[in-house]
Amino acid sequence: MGANFDLKAYLEERRGMVNQALKAYLPQVRGPAFRLNQAMHYSLFVGGKRLRPILCLAAAVAVGGDAGEALPVACALEMIHTYSLIHDDLPAMDDDDLRRGQPTCHKQFDEATAILAGDGLLTAAFHTIAAAAPRFEGREGVLLEVLQTVAAAAGYQGMVGGQMLDLLAEGRQVTLKELETIHRHKTGALLTAAVRAGALMGGGSRAEVTLLTGYGEKFGLTFQITDDLLDVEGEAAEMGKAPGMDEKRQKATYPAVLGLEATREWARRLVEEALTALKPFKERAEPLRELARYLLVRRA
Ligand code: IPE
Ligand code: IPE
Ligand code: MG
Ligand code: MG
Ligand code: MG
Numbered sequence: 283m284g285a286n287f288d289l290k291a292y293l294e295e296r297r298g299m300v301n302q303a304l305k306a307y308l309p310q311v312r313g314p315a316f317r318l319n320q321a322m323h324y325s326l327f328v329g330g331k332r333l334r335p336i337l338c339l340a341a342a343v344a345v346g347g348d349a350g351e352a353l354p355v356a357c358a359l360e361m362i363h364t365y366s367l368i369h370d371d372l373p374a375m376d377d378d379d380l381r382r383g384q385p386t387c388h389k390q391f392d393e394a395t396a397i398l399a400g401d402g403l404l405t406a407a408f409h410t411i412a413a414a415a416p417r418f419e420g421r422e423g424v425l426l427e428v429l430q431t432v433a434a435a436a437g438y439q440g441m442v443g444g445q446m447l448d449l450l451a452e453g454r455q456v457t458l459k460e461l462e463t464i465h466r467h468k469t470g471a472l473l474t475a476a477v478r479a480g481a482l483m484g485g486g487s488r489a490e491v492t493l494l495t496g497y498g499e500k501f502g503l504t505f506q507i508t509d510d511l512l513d514v515e516g517e518a519a520e521m522g523k524a525p526g527m528d529e530k531r532q533k534a535t536y537p538a539v540l541g542l543e544a545t546r547e548w549a550r551r552l553v554e555e556a557l558t559a560l561k562p563f564k565e566r567a568e569p570l571r572e573l574a575r576y577l578l579v580r581r582a
Contacts (some may be wrong), residue, residue, distance in 0.1 A: 284329045284399060285398075287568050287569070287572055289456045289572045289576060292569055292572070293331075293336065294337075296332065296336045296339060297331075297336070297354070298371070299339075299349075299359065300332045300335045300339075300357060301327070301332070301334065301351075301355060301356045301410070303353050303354070303356075303357050303388060304326060304327075304357050304361075304564035305327075306404060307354065307357050307384065307406070307410050308322065308323070308326065308371070310323055311364055312322075312499075316389070317395060318395065318398050318399060318402055319402075320391075321387055321390075321391045321395045321396065321399035321406065321472070322402050323388065323397060324384075324390060324391070324399075324437065324497060325364050325367070325368050326360070326364050326380070326389045326403070327362070328381075328382045328384045329382030329383050329384070329507055330360070330363075330364065330382055330470075330524055331582065332350070333473075333505075334356070334359040334360055334363050334472060334473060334475070334476040334574075335353075335356035335360045336356075336573070337473065337476040337477050337480065337498070337501070337570075338352055338355060338359055338476040338479055338480035338483075339352050339353070339356050339476065339480060340477075340480065340569040340570050340573065341476070341477045341478070341479075341481045341484065341486075341498075341570065342480040342481070342483050342484030343383075343484065343496050343565055343566055344479050344480075344481070344484070344486075344490075344494065344560075344566050344567040344569075344570055345486030345487075345490045345491075345494070345566075345568070346399075346484060346485065346486075346566065347482040347483060347485050347486070348484070349377055350410075350568070351417055351483055351484075352479070352484065353481050353485060354410050354413065354414035355409060355410075355411055355414065355428055355432070355480075356477050356555060357410055358406075358407035358408070358410040358411045358432065359407070359472065359475070359476050361404070361406050361407035361410065362403070362404060362407045362432070362436050362441075362472065362495055363472060363571065364403055364405075364533070365399075365400040365401075365402075365403035366403045366407075366436075366441055366445070366472070367381060367382075368386070368387045368388075368396050368399055368400040368403070369396075369397070369400045369445075370443075370445065371386040371387065371388065371396075372393060372396060372397070373393065374386070374439055375445070375449065376527065376531065377531075378523065378524065379524070379526050380518065380522065380523050381522065381523055382522045382523070383522035384522075387399055387400075391399075397438045401521050403444060403509045404436070407436075408433070408550060409433075410431075411425070411428065411432065421451025422452045422487075424483060425484055427482055428479045428482050430485060431452060431475050431478050431479050431482070432475050432479060434475075434533060435469075435471040435472050435474065435475030436475075437498060438545055439467075440467060440471035440472065441467065441468055441469070441471050441472050441561060442473070443447075443467050444465070444466070444468025444470075444471065445468050447463065447464045447467060447468065448464050448468050448533065448534065448550040450528065451464060451533070451534035452531055452532055452533060452534070453510065454501070454532075454533040454534070456534040456539065458539055458540070460534070460578055461535075461536065461539055462503065464534055465506040465507065465536075466499070466502065466503055467505055468506065468508060469503075469505055469506035470502030470505070470506065470507070471502065473498060473501055473502035473504070474498035474499050474501075474502045475498070476498065477494050477495065477496065477497060477498030477501065477570075478491060478495045478498055480572075481494040481495070483559060485489020488561075490538075492563060493559050493560075493563075494570075495560070496559040497556050497559040497560055497570065497574070500513070500552050500553070500555045500574075501556050501573070501577070503510070503552060503576050504543075504549050504552040504553055504556065504574075505551070506550045507536045507545060508549055508577050510528065510535035510537055510538075510545070511536070511537060511542070511545060511546065511549070512525065512581070512582075513525050513526065513527060513528045513529075513535065514529075514537050514579075515541065515542075516581060517581075520581045520582045521581070521582050525537075531580025539550075540563055544577075549577065549578060550578060551578055553574050553575065556574040557571060557575075558572055560574075563569075
């Protein structure tokens with residue numbers, strides 16, 4: 283690995299693995315609510331980097347575990363993430379028309395269907411985790427801790443709470459400290475949970491779980507900082523969503539508070555800190571290292 287590690291090929295392989303599993307966990311069934319099922323499928327499979335599931339699998343492997351075992355929870359994280367995007371794009375929230383290179387769920391279907399598609403994905407996620415219990419026979423406690431980790435990260439003390447803070451900060455001057463709190467909650471929490479859940483399922487020691495959680499926190503914050511940067515500097519064709527929306531909605535972002543150059547510097551420092559947390563890990567953590575470096579060069 284090291285210099286020979288091919289991140290692009292790795293991501294492609296993992297994306298394929300995740301997509302195949304997602305299709306199995308969320309089959310398209312014709313029934314009275316077929317329209318809802320269609321909307322859930324549309325948003326889930328129209329695109330997406332699958333970063334949260336990939337991080338979860340990579341963390342399981344980093345502690346010597348098996349990626350396959352972590353797959354249901356990894357997929358559940360993607361369902362929760364996709365639900366958060368559908369709701370984030372609603373007119374009452376960020377009011378966006380383009381997502382993953384296609385019309386947003388409420389544009390393709392309608393607002394009510396988009397709300398329900400989000401609800402459907404969120405609940406399907408927890409069903410998927412519970413249904414994985416047979417894989418954890420004899421160590422059900424691990425799955426329960428994962429469940430608690432994911433629920434806390436997704437809910438009012440995590441992502442949903444962060445989304446509230448994000449909306450309340452619109453059009454207002456925020457301090458750097460407030461901004462960090464928003465980003466850690468709305469985006470950092472779920473990414474951190476992905477890494478932590480993977481480390482737990484992979485059988486990591488307490489010390490390893492703590493180190494990887496620290497990595498996840500740095501990663502998660504940096505991910506939203508670079509999302510803010512892309513909103514200023516990125517291209518719709520690469521990102522699959524419209525840039526320039528943060529300024530339009532007067533969102534609390536790092537470029538707005540710190541300026542572009544200081545924001546880039548901040549992101550570089552955080553990536554260094556994320557890499558430091560991985561120091562005690564050997565080759566098996568190479569994907570996590572490359573994923574952290576990728577944050578500074580990503581275009582989507
Ligand atoms: C976008 O997430 C929303 C944020 C939390 C910044 P991603 O950039 O991971 O979006 P997809 O899943 O690849 O579409
Ligand atoms: C998203 O933040 C956070 C979520 C929980 C979805 P943004 O609102 O910046 O995400 P994008 O830029 O619309 O993807
Ligand atoms: Mg938003
Ligand atoms: Mg948004
Ligand atoms: Mg954004």
